[in-house]
Amino acid sequence: MTIFINACLINNFVLSFFLGICPFLGVSGKVETASKMGAAVTFVMVISSVCAYGINVLLAAINAPFLQLISYIVVIASTVQLVEMFVKKASPALFKALGIFLPLITTNCAVLAIALLQTSKGYDLLQSVTFALGGGSGFTLALVLMAGLREQLDFSEISGIAKGTALVLLVGGILSLSFMGFAGVGG
Amino acid sequence: MSLTDQNKTNKGFFSSLGEHQGTDDFLRGLWRDNPVFVQVLGMCPSLAVSNSAMNALAMGLATTFVLAMSNVLISMLRNFIPKEVRIASYILIIATFVSMVDYTIQAVSVDLHKSLGAFIALIVVNCIILSRAEAFASKNTVGRSLMDGLGMGLGFMFALFCIGSIREIIGSGTFLGMQVMPDAFEKWVIMVLPAGGFFTLACLLLIFNHFKLKKSKT
Numbered sequence: 001m002t003i004f005i006n007a008c009l010i011n012n013f014v015l016s017f018f019l020g021i022c023p024f025l026g027v028s029g030k031v032e033t034a035s036k037m038g039a040a041v042t043f044v045m046v047i048s049s050v051c052a053y054g055i056n057v058l059l060a061a062i063n064a065p066f067l068q069l070i071s072y073i074v075v076i077a078s079t080v081q082l083v084e085m086f087v088k089k090a091s092p093a094l095f096k097a098l099g100i101f102l103p104l105i106t107t108n109c110a111v112l113a114i115a116l117l118q119t120s121k122g123y124d125l126l127q128s129v130t131f132a133l134g135g136g137s138g139f140t141l142a143l144v145l146m147a148g149l150r151e152q153l154d155f156s157e158i159s160g161i162a163k164g165t166a167l168v169l170l171v172g173g174i175l176s177l178s179f180m181g182f183a184g185v186g187g
Numbered sequence: 188m189s190l191t192d193q194n195k196t197n198k199g200f201f202s203s204l205g206e207h208q209g210t211d212d213f214l215r216g217l218w219r220d221n222p223v224f225v226q227v228l229g230m231c232p233s234l235a236v237s238n239s240a241m242n243a244l245a246m247g248l249a250t251t252f253v254l255a256m257s258n259v260l261i262s263m264l265r266n267f268i269p270k271e272v273r274i275a276s277y278i279l280i281i282a283t284f285v286s287m288v289d290y291t292i293q294a295v296s297v298d299l300h301k302s303l304g305a306f307i308a309l310i311v312v313n314c315i316i317l318s319r320a321e322a323f324a325s326k327n328t329v330g331r332s333l334m335d336g337l338g339m340g341l342g343f344m345f346a347l348f349c350i351g352s353i354r355e356i357i358g359s360g361t362f363l364g365m366q367v368m369p370d371a372f373e374k375w376v377i378m379v380l381p382a383g384g385f386f387t388l389a390c391l392l393l394i395f396n397h398f399k400l401k402k403s404k405t
Contacts, residue, residue, distance in 0.1 A: 016381045017381075066286055070279060074275070077278060103274075107314055109313075112308070116305050164396075169392065177377075
């Protein structure tokens with residue numbers, strides 16, 4: 001439980017570790033897309049976290065830690081491919097809305113970071129899955145919060161130079177400040 | 188060296204080089220299509236490891252190396268890699284170089300490796316590298332890809348260095364570890380915290396946008 005709260009709120013992946021900023025800036029336009037994107041990322045995180053755990057045990061057995069990075073990324077890439085095929089079949093509209101950002105989950109640093117961090121912290125299988133779930137929901141939370149704010153911002157008048165990424169970054173900074181308030185919740 | 192000096196050397200560098208193809212590929216990445224400020228790619232490392240100028244430089248160097256090497260290798264292999272599995276092959280090539288860099292940094296300086304943390308391994312998923320591989324190296328000759336990789340890498344390093352210097356000077360009153368601000372200066376602790384990264388980058392982007400708008404009007 002501590003691990004979950006820790007990964008979700010206190011060390012929120014987006015707002016205090018700066019992981020997964022690209023989709024955070026790119027797909028946070030609408031609440032609906034954002035929440036589905038978050039769900040997809042969380043799914044990939046959990047699967048790759050389980051696989052990464054297995055791979056780590058295997059690599060330790062054959063004494064080849066230098067293959068770690070390469071095998072992790074292959075697992076993530078194939079999981080993403082799986083999710084992509086599933087989404088395409090299940091909901092073509094969502095597939096269109098997510099666009100290029102769906103295959104880009106492969107290069108979402110948050111996913112790889114989950115795998116790497118759980119290895120370096122020496123979590124067991126259950127802890128790893130909790131960690132991945134927490135990280136995923138933290139990512140979703142940040143994405144949905146940002147999307148909600150951006151939907152409101154659409155109604156206000158903004159001067160030309162602040163439009164786009166710069167404004168989103170400013171809002172992100174303020175969000176990050178408020179998430180600092182969670183420090184100490186999980187103990 | 189202050190930021191204005193950095194700008195000056197860049198400008199001098201600009202005028203002293205001719206306009207032929209190789210240098211053009213190089214300069215495009217450095218300034219006109221700067222990966223961070225103009226294309227807004229690779230935000231994660233540029234926010235996360237820019238809390239001091241030293242970290243920013245090390246990260247920039249590591250990324251430049253990976254970018255240049257993977258661009259060269261991908262460009263060499265561009266006629267052999269089947270189109271269907273190209274992304275997977277690119278990622279494998281990139282991951283190999285990143286592993287090399289990771290172990291090299293660990294061997295050279297354990298402290299540096301610690302302060303950069305997981306972000307060295309995360310160069311694999313830096314969008315800049317994959318986007319250059321896909322958009323440039325897979326279509327162009329080895330020489331041009333090398334120049335493009337170097338240019339983009341140095342452009343990334345320059346951006347990181349800007350953010351890192353600002354955050355380090357205001358946030359901890361030092362520059363590359365030396366104290367530059369008087370003792371009476373009240374440090375803005377927020378600048379070395381995550382939120383400071385967002386704000387600094389947002390301000391730099393505002394400045395860039397300002398110039399872009401001005402240019403498009405004239």
